Amino acid sequence: MVTGKNTAIEIKDLNVTFQDNSGNDVRALKEINLDIEEGEFVALLGPSGCGKTTLLRTVANLQEPTDGKVRVLGKTPKEVRLEKKFGFVFQAPVLLDWRTVSKNIELPMEIMSYEKEERKRRTKEMLELVGLGEFAQHFPRQLSGGMQQRVNIARAFGLRPEILLMDEPFSALDEFTKEKLHIDLLRIWEQTNKTILFVTHNIQEAVFLSTKVCVLSPHPGRLSAVVDIDLPKRRELEMRETPHFNELVTKVRNSFEGGSY
Amino acid sequence: MVTGKNTAIEIKDLNVTFQDNSGNDVRALKEINLDIEEGEFVALLGPSGCGKTTLLRTVANLQEPTDGKVRVLGKTPKEVRLEKKFGFVFQAPVLLDWRTVSKNIELPMEIMSYEKEERKRRTKEMLELVGLGEFAQHFPRQLSGGMQQRVNIARAFGLRPEILLMDEPFSALDEFTKEKLHIDLLRIWEQTNKTILFVTHNIQEAVFLSTKVCVLSPHPGRLSAVVDIDLPKRRELEMRETPHFNELVTKVRNSFEGGSY
């Protein structure tokens, strides 16, 4: 295989169906086809309940596809997971109650057998990044909702995974914190050139961060549009004021089927 | 007492202090003074961890003030709570696992001994309102994050409480759903003329919905600015495009101390 643009995530004819209580099918994802190249930053956009989380979970091997094929880095999601190449920021912060904030951030590093020194160093760095330096020794229930979500993000960032999957990581955060983390996330992405799949329901955010926006339409979740974002790789906050940015936002907005769900 | 503009919520020199694990004080709220009139729609804005939830909880008698005075409708929060005049939308959707969506929405009505007919009717109405008509018989674990949050909102709306306290109710929702619910919330407010205290970290949202924006600054949470929103009572989505709206947004943004946390 030649170096350069390899496929990071390949999704073919993916269907995911759940069953409700009376045994009827609930189609969460229908006939999804999507290719993501290595180093891309893809935003997944769509209304509530359209299947964004389900798609992310399927890529991460947390959900078996009912039908169709998913390949990550040319392998099955399971293989990639077992190689510990995924990072995942859950939609609701999944923190262990009995561990302090810093212990929660260390958790994956413990599992991946990082040196103690390294763990401490990175944890500290990440805590500063998300602005929770003073709260290292607090327990999750002593934090506000947004602070918990920041711990959740810090935990995933601490690892520098090959494939970073993020499920609405910033929606519980205020504008300023969000902006800061946008920039931090972009810097990390630039430096490490990892592949990022990012769920959001904020169109501005999707356009500002990503190289490609995928729009899902609901009931059942289908891929209704893919919009390439041709902004320069190095993004600056000011770009959001440019006409081109607004054009892109409008383009994405219009690509929603029927304009509403 | 004369009818008309009575004080709905009166907060005087409010201090709330928590203790961390090594016994040190964490000041969540410091010297808050705020008066809210009946029928007002107040948005509480502030960065993550600044004390918004704590303020809301204190008003609702879920948190004892360390210091200072809180009066609601001229009474103590406890009295008002016992009169069942509060509605509260929690930041995380607090749904009971073993109840279906519609049963979760019915819960407070059961407690308040509504007639069965009435309960069913309102529940159905609320489910339509939040776009979950088809999911009435699902269990919370079968819903997406945003759908759970909508159930949470529907449950509070079903009651038509005197004082509605909402803690970031819409942050897990996509633009379209959010817009629809904004309009619905505003209609409900117009028609019933209830007092609403609304936490958000989205400045546009705050300006669009409220009659008054209160900005909290963090560490410790102080009330750093109060901006009156002089938009007409009946809000329309198009207002967001007007220059006056943008002026207000900018005014609020600038009132953040130092512009960042």
Add this chain to the structure above:
Amino acid sequence: FTGCGSSKEETTQTGSSAEQSSAAELSSEDIIKAAAENGSVGNWGLGNEYEVLALLSKYDLGSDYLSQDFTMDGFDDDSITLASAMTYNELGLVKNDYDGGYGYGDSVEYIDMNDEGVAMLEDNIFCTEDFAKENPNTVAAFLYASLKGWEYAVENPEEAAEICYTYGSSVSAEHQAYMAEEVAKLVTTDTQGETVTDIGNMDEDAMQQTLDIAKEYISLDDSDADAALQSLTLDDIRDSSYLEAAKSSDGTFDVEKSEVSIQLKWLPDAQFMGYYVALDKGYYKEVGLDVEIVAGGGDIAETTAVNNGTVDFGVTWVSNLASANAGGMNLVEVAQIFQRSGLVLVYKPENFE
């Protein structure tokens, strides 16, 4: 609260053995009939009930009886009006007023199984047939020393009682003394009331009577075992050769196994004073045995303990031996210590006026 009234009256008359003669005219038959009709005959069950069943049957009464726990509380509160008691133990507790006693004195009367002709033989010494065959000298030596202990004990019951007490007996010293007296009577008197000098003798007639009653009143659900029981003969459950060997010996034995143990049927007390005396006086040592006495009264029956080899010898009742062998064990009685039944049915005469 039916039972309360009568017991309350009693509280007031405790100790005074005033009017008790009126019941004396009643025959034991009347008493048994009245109690049986009332459904208040008591026995412990668990293989101790055959004499009572035989007695009930003798008077054409049904075979129902109440389960008596190992106290006489049921007798005391009149829920059992005709209660089983061993002469040497429960009867003493009922009559005497030392610690644990009920203090009825002579105001109570009893029916004796020996008088009623339904007596069964009780405490014996047994082991497995295999053990006896493999260790004939050990068995003979053990019998020799044990009988010597018993001889001494029945002649000196007071001293025997003290010995029992010092061997960690569970019984108060006063009761121990009472027990020793009564046990001595059982060892030296037969079912007809004749004096026995030949301690340990296996009397043909008494044993046959015991086996016959056992066959009639032991009811087994297991049809194979039941058939086995019905075909049992005395020779299947006893072997007198060891006793003869012991009696004809000069006291020196070439024992095959010197460390042996004996499991008692009940708690350590003067019911088993012969063994304690033999141990205390060194009789076992003299014949080359190192004996451990294992207390009974536990849930693992002495027959099972002997059968599975946990202990070498055991003390049990002849009827228990019969049912064990019917069930498939292979045990033999090698000596019969008690020569008459120690079971009586005790009652308060005023309950039958």
Add this chain to the structure above:
Amino acid sequence: MRKFKGLLEKKWFSTIFWIILLAAGWEIAAVYVGYVKRTPENILPHLYQIVAAAISKDPVSADMTATGLVLSAAAATILRAVVGYVIGMIVGFILAVLMKMSGIIEKMFFPYLMLILLIPVLGMAPIVLAVTGDIDKSRIIIAAILSFYPVATNTLAGLKSVPKEQLDLMFIYAAKPIEVYKKVLLPTAVPYIFSGLKIAAPMAITASILVDTLQGDGGLGCILSQSLKHAMSIYVFWLIVFFSAFIGIGSTYLLGGIEQFMLPENRNKRKIKRKVMKDERRSLQEKEELICQSKI
């Protein structure tokens, strides 16, 4: 600190409150029984009579006082109970983990685990005795058998109570099973394990007393049954009833204390405290050093 003390007092207070209530009820009943029964001490003696028996110097058996006898017998029984309990705990725990790991093992074994519990001691004893050949070992094994089941059931329930999201998190990190247990499953199961242990503790003691009576040689069960059979003062029986109840309360409190100590959150809290103290000490030292230096 003051608050903490007040709380502790409250806790004790509620236990004492109940004990007093119970004692009052007992005494009222005892007075009644004293009037209507001929030998009330066999049915419901006065508490002061029991206390008197406990402190009495009169020998009840050979040369032992009632209390001496109970305590010496208790030593053997409690030792066996503790050993059996620990074995039962370990076995129950391992079984729960095995059942959690494999649904098939759970389905296969769970009903039988319960069956083992149903085979009465009397049925079990001869077989266990045949296997071990020793009455004391048999007793320990039977006590273990009777106490493993609550631990196994509760531990299994605890392991199953972990929120799915937390397992998903560990799944994403491809954590090894041992790590999933160490970091998520066990910490969550701790309270469950302890309520199993709390249920099993009196069961182990009950079992140990029960197996004492297999043979007549020593142990609380034996003197219990002896005194029940009026072979010795009935007050020995009442002493044992109270003694075992006290062991029960004691074990509940002991386990509660250990639980508080073992709760992962509290462990982390202690760590923080220690760290803070260390930091304070260090900064104090540094200050002193600075002062010293400046003086020089």
Add this chain to the structure above:
Amino acid sequence: MSAEVYKKKKSLYARAKSSKKAQAAGTIIFPAILGAVIFILWQSQGLHKILNTDLFILPLPTKIISLIGSNFADIMVNVKTTLIEVIGGLVFGCLLGYLVAIAAASKPNIGKGGLAVLGAFASVPVVALAPVMNNWTKDVSSEAEVRSMVAKIIVIALITGANMCLNSYRGLINLPPYAEDLMATYAAKKKWVLLKLRIPNSLPYVFVALKIAVPSAIMTAIVSEYFAEYISGVGREIRENIVLAQYTTAWAYIMIACVIGVGAYILLMVLSKAVLKNYPKQG
């Protein structure tokens, strides 16, 4: 591919059902397999070698079963006695234990100590409790059969009640995060918090407790029958026959006790499936 799935809703429904059936079958098949293995080992005397015991102490299953067959009527009389005790004791004990747990949960300050005291009841060994209860219930009825039954039921109720209390207390206290706050905002009376939140939340815990309570009720019934005044019941028969060295008969009754236990277990499983059907699956 997907069309096939989508074509017939019915077939899918049937499939779902059959998969549920397959699962249910698993709960029966796997224990059955192990049961068969044990049976074969036992019948072929392999078990005797493993346990180092003989045919006398542990008779062959065929012999035991044929004994059950030939004494079925007698056995049933005893089974009835034991069943009444177990069911009566369980119902009273569990209800009582649960009520105490509710009382303790509503006033934890005072209640917690009550729990410890109740735990102490459970620590009084059955062997001591049973004779005491016999004495205390002497005045309940002039019929020995009735008062004896009452005594046994009380003992079983005390033992199972303590266990139910400990477990359900946890279920009544460990609520989902913020659920209590939610109820507080409705100013829900204690009654409602109990009815709508605490009790539903405690149901899974109740079944954990029942899993222990049911076998321990049977065990307690067996032991307390040893001491009962009125002679009847599976436990009493076990003891009688073991003392008489009738091991085949004793094992017949032990087997019967096990059948009662398995029956109760199956009932419990069915019940728990039905009651907890809306709850998230554990594990």
